[in-house]
Amino acid sequence: QVRLVESGGGLVQPGGSLRLSCAASGFTFSRYGMNWYRQVPGKERELVAFISTAGGSTSYADSVKGRFTISRDNAKNTVYLQMNRLKYEDTAVYYCNLLDSWGQGTQVTVSS
Helix, strand or coil: CCEEEEECCEEECCCCCEEEEEEEECCCHHHCCEEEEEECCCCCCEEEEEECCCCCCEEECCCCCCCEEEEEECCCCEEEEEECCCCHHHCEEEEEEECCEECCCEEEEECC
16 A cells, blocks of 8 residues: 655754655555645645656745755655745645655754
C-alpha cells in the first residue's frame, strides 16, 4: 500500500530555511504528481505546492510563491520542499500527499 514518510521539519528562526523530504513507497512514484499540504490547529489543510510526474510542472500557493520550491527525485522515490525566507505564519504541520494518502506529517515551527 501507499506509504509516505515526511522528514526535515524543526525549529527555525524567521528568515531561515528548511528542506522537507517525503519518501514514498508502495506505488510507481514516477507516474503520479505529488502535493505538499500544511495544517495549523483549528484550520483546514492548505495546499502548498504541487509537482507533476517528471517535475516539469509545479504550482504554489500565493502565500509561498517565490520562497518555496518543490522538487522530486524519481530515482529515489522522494519529493522535497525547499523552504526559504520562512515567516512566523509558515508554522504548521507539513504533509506529503498522493490522492487520498497522507504521511504522518512533520512539524515546522518558525520562531525567534
